[in-house]
Amino acid sequence: MIAGPNTHARTGVLGLDDILQGGFSRGHVFLLEGNPGTGKTTIALQFLIEGAKLGERCLYVTLSETASELRNGASSHGFELSDSIEVFELVPPESLLDPNQQQSLLYSSDLELGETTRLILDAVDRVKPTRIVLDSLSEIRLLAQSSLRYRRQILALKHYFAGQGSTVLMLDDLTADVRDKTVHSVVHGVVHLEELAPNYGSERRRLRVIKYRGQAFRGGYHDFSIKTGGVHVFPRLVANEHRTSFQRDRVTSGVEGLDKLLGGGIERGSSTLLIGPAGTGKSTFALQFAAAAVNRGEAVAIFIFDEELGLLFDRMKGIGIDLEAMRDSGHLHIEQLDAAELSPGEFAQRVRNRVSQARAKTVIIDSINGYQASMPEENALILHMHELLQYLNRQGVNTFLTVAQHGLVGDMKSPVDVTYLADTVVLLRYFEATGNVRRAVSVIKKRTGQHEDTIREYKITNNGLGLGEPLSEFQGVLRGVPTFIGSARSLVPKNGSDADS
Numbered sequence: 001m002i003a004g005p006n007t008h009a010r011t012g013v014l015g016l017d018d019i020l021q022g023g024f025s026r027g028h029v030f031l032l033e034g035n036p037g038t039g040k041t042t043i044a045l046q047f048l049i050e051g052a053k054l055g056e057r058c059l060y061v062t063l064s065e066t067a068s069e070l071r072n073g074a075s076s077h078g079f080e081l082s083d084s085i086e087v088f089e090l091v092p093p094e095s096l097l098d099p100n101q102q103q104s105l106l107y108s109s110d111l112e113l114g115e116t117t118r119l120i121l122d123a124v125d126r127v128k129p130t131r132i133v134l135d136s137l138s139e140i141r142l143l144a145q146s147s148l149r150y151r152r153q154i155l156a157l158k159h160y161f162a163g164q165g166s167t168v169l170m171l172d173d174l175t176a177d178v179r180d181k182t183v184h185s186v187v188h189g190v191v192h193l194e195e196l197a198p199n200y201g202s203e204r205r206r207l208r209v210i211k212y213r214g215q216a217f218r219g220g221y222h223d224f225s226i227k228t229g230g231v232h233v234f235p236r237l238v239a240n241e242h243r244t245s246f247q248r249d250r251v252t253s254g255v256e257g258l259d260k261l262l263g264g265g266i267e268r269g270s271s272t273l274l275i276g277p278a279g280t281g282k283s284t285f286a287l288q289f290a291a292a293a294v295n296r297g298e299a300v301a302i303f304i305f306d307e308e309l310g311l312l313f314d315r316m317k318g319i320g321i322d323l324e325a326m327r328d329s330g331h332l333h334i335e336q337l338d339a340a341e342l343s344p345g346e347f348a349q350r351v352r353n354r355v356s357q358a359r360a361k362t363v364i365i366d367s368i369n370g371y372q373a374s375m376p377e378e379n380a381l382i383l384h385m386h387e388l389l390q391y392l393n394r395q396g397v398n399t400f401l402t403v404a405q406h407g408l409v410g411d412m413k414s415p416v417d418v419t420y421l422a423d424t425v426v427l428l429r430y431f432e433a434t435g436n437v438r439r440a441v442s443v444i445k446k447r448t449g450q451h452e453d454t455i456r457e458y459k460i461t462n463n464g465l466g467l468g469e470p471l472s473e474f475q476g477v478l479r480g481v482p483t484f485i486g487s488a489r490s491l492v493p494k495n496g497s498d499a500d501s
Contacts, residue, residue, distance in 0.1 A: 009131060009167045012050025013043055015233030015349075019209060019218040024189065026167050028213075029158045031137075031183050033172040034193030038205060039226045040171045041065070044133040045074050045081075046230050047169055051131040052084040059129035060087045061120055063139040064173075077230050088123045090116065113143040117153065121160060129166055137172040137183060151182045158186055188213050194221075201340030207233065223345025234345035237352070239390035246396030254292040257458070257467025258285070261443055263451040266424055268361075270448060271389045271399040273419060276428030278404050280439055281460050283307070284319070285426065286364045286400040288465050291321050293362040293398075294331045300362040301354035302334040303347070305370020309336045320464045333358060339373035344384045347371070351388065355395050363392055367402040372416055381416055389421055423447045431457075431474070433484035433491060440474075441467065457492045468492035 008022035017023045024030050024047075032040050048058040062070055067089040074081055081087065116139075124132065137154075144150035161168045172183065184190050189212040196204040206221045224233040252265040259265050266272055272289075274282040290300045304312065316323050326332035333354055337347065354360045365371060368385075375381040392399045401422065405414050419425050425445040431438055441458050443451045454470035473486030484491070 009047075010050050011043065012046040012053075013231050013233055015222070015224070015235050016043070016207075016231075018235045019207075019222055019233065020189075020212070021216055021218070024167055024169070025215060027162060027165050028188035029161055029168040029170060029186075030189045030191070031170050031172060031187045032191050032193070033174055034207075035195060036173050036175070038193035038195045039224070039231050040173065040193060041070070041073060041135065042077065042226060042231050044135065044169055044171060045070075045077075045079055048085050048131055048133060049079055049081070052082045056084065056130035057127060058085040058131045058133075059123060059127045060085065060133045060135070061090060061123060062087065062135050063090045063116070064136050077228055079230070086123075086127050086129075088127075090119055090123075113140070113149070113153065116140065116143060117157070120157070124161075124164060124166070128164070132161065132166050132168045133171065134168065135171040137170055138174075138176045141176040141180065147180060147182055150180075151186065154183055154186050184211065187211075189215070204343050206343075206345075223343040225343070225346060232346075234343070234349040236345065237348050237384075237387045237391055239387045239394060242391050243394050244396060251289070251398055252292060253285075253288050254295070255288060255465050255467060257456055257469075258288070258441075258465070261441065261452045261454070261456055261467065262424070262426075263443075263446065263449050266398065266446075267448045268398060269393045269396045270423040271393060271401065271421070272424040272426060273401045273403060273422035274426050274428065275403045275414065275419070276405060277430065280428035280430065281458070281465070282402040282404070282428060283312075283366050284316075284460055284465060285428070285441075286366060286402060287316060287321055287323070289398065289400060290332070290362055290364055291326070294326045294329070298331070298361040299354075299358050300326070300332045300364070301351070301358065301360040302332065302364040302366070303351065304334065304336045304366050305339055305373070306367055307336075309334065319460055319462060333360065337370070339370050344371075344375055344380070348384065348388050352391070355392065355397055360397065362398045362400070364400045365402070367404055368416065368418060369404050382418070382421075385418055385421055393423075419445065424451075431484055434488045438484075438491070440471070459492050466492065 007025060009026050010017050010023040011020070032043060034040055048060060051058045060070065067087045070087055071081060140153060141150050144153055170183065170187065190210040191207060192210050193207045194205065198204060204223065205225060206223050208221050209217045209219065218235055220236050222233055222236050224231055246269060248268050250265040251268055252259045274285050276282055290302060293300050313324050323332065323334060327334055351363060372381050389399060401418065403414050403418065424443065427442050427444050429440045431440050439458055440455050442455045452470060454472065455474055456470055457468045459466050468491065471484065471486065471490055473484060475483050475485055
C-alpha cells in the first residue's frame with residue numbers, strides 16, 4: 001500500500017510520519033504506550049491538531065486528566081485547541097466520596113465499566129469525529145478487573161470505532177499491568193515509548209514501532225525529544241536510502257606541504273580521521289580544509305563538542321583563519337554541542353539538516369571523544385558513525401573527524417577505534433629533536449589514490465599551518481615516541497611564535 005493523504009492520517013509529529021511511512025492508516029485503532037512522562041499526551045494532541053488543520057472533527061476522551069489540565073499542558077507547548085477539537089472529560093459515574101451513591105449488591109466495577117463505555121460511545125455519536133484519542137486504557141483495565149473482560153471491552157470499542165470510520169489512538173501508561181499485552185493483538189498498530197535515565201545528563205527518550213498490520217515501517221529504536229512546541233522524532237539514519245550522484249574531484253587544503261603529503265589532496269565524498277594526542281593540532285588541520293572550502297564558495301558545517309566557541313574563534317584568528325567572518329558571510333555554520341543534553345539520533349538529524357537544507361559540502365566533527373560521551377555503549381557509537389559517514393560520503397560531503405588519544409607519548413590508545421571507517425587517516429605526533437619538542441604528521445591510510453609514506457614536520461604559527469619537507473631519519477614512530485636522529489638543517493626553522501593547537 002502506498003502511503004498518502006487519503007489513506008493515512010498524518011500525526012503532525014516531526015519525524016514520526018517518516019517512521020510510519022505516512023502516518024496512521026485511516027479507520028483503524030492504534031496503541032501508543034509508555035510509562036508516565038514519555039510524551040504520549042503530547043503526541044496525541046499533535047495528532048488531533050494535525051487533523052483539525054485538515055478540517056477534521058476530533059475528540060479527546062480523557063479518563064485520567066481533567067480538561068483543564070489537558071488544556072494547560074497544550075498551552076505550555078504553544079498549542080491552541082480549536083473548536084474542531086472537543087475535549088470530553090469522563091467523570092466517574094459513582095462518587096466514592098459520597099456514601100449515598102455506593103451500593104453493595106453488585107460490584108461497583110461492573111456498573112462503572114458499562115457506564116464508562118456508554119458515555120464514551122455517546123460522546124462519539126454526538127461529535128462524529130474523524131480522529132479520536134482515548135486516554136487512558138489503564139482506567140478501563142482496572143474497571144474490567146480480568147484480562148478476558150478487558151479484551152472483550154477493547155474488541156467491542158474497536159468494532160464500534162471501525163463502524164464509524166474513525167482513526168483512533170489509544171493511550172496506555174502501563175501502570176496497571178506492564179505484562180498485559182492484550183491490546184497488542186487487537187489493535188492495528190503499536191508504538192512503544194521509552195524514557196532512559198543516564199548516570200549524568202538529561203533523560204533520553206526513544207520509540208519503537210512494535211507492530212503495524214499491512215504496512216511497512218522503519219524498524220528499530222528512534223530517538224526523540226520533548227521541547228516547547230511538541231515532540232520531535234529523529235528517525236534512525238539508513239545510509240542506503242540516500243544516494244546522489246556527484247563528481248569525485250580532488251579537494252585541497254590550501255597548504256602545499258599537506259596537499260603533497262595527501263597525494264594532491266583528498267577525494268570529494270570521503271572521510272578523513274585526524275588522530276593524535278592532545279595539543280597536536282587536529283582541529284587546526286580540519287579547520288584548514290574548512291577555510292579552503294569557504295574560499296571556494298562552498299558551505300561548511302562544524303560541530304564542536306569540546307571547545308568553547310569564543311576561545312576557538314580567538315585561537316584561529318591568531319593563525320589567520322577568521323571563523324567569525326566566515327560565519328557572518330553565510331558560508332559557515334558552527335555549532336557548539338553539549339553531549340550531556342544530546343542524543344545520537346538528534347545529532348545525526350542536525351548534520352543531515354545542514355547537508356540537505358544548507359547544502360554543506362564539508363562537515364567537521366570535533367571530536368569523536370565528545371560524541372562518544374552522548375553514547376551509552378561503544379558498539380552503538382560504531383554503528384551510528386558507520387551510517388552517518390556512509391550517508392555523508394554518498395552526498396558528496398567531505399567529512400573530517402578528530403580523535404584525541406589518551407596520553408601524550410608512548411603507548412597511546414584511542415577511546416574508540418574508528419580508523420577502519422575513515423577513508424583517510426592522518427596521524428599527528430610529538431617528537432624530540434635538538435632538545436626541543438616538535439610535531440610531525442604522516443598519512444597512514446588512504447583508500448583512494450596514492451599518498452606519501454613519509455613523515456613531515458609541521459608548525460602552527462601566526463602565519464598559519466606550515467609543513468616542511470619529508471623527514472626520513474626517524475626512529476620509534478610506531479611506538480608513539482618518534483625520535484629524530486638526522487641533521488638540524490632538515491627541520492623547519494622557527495618562523496614566528498607557535499599558536500595553541
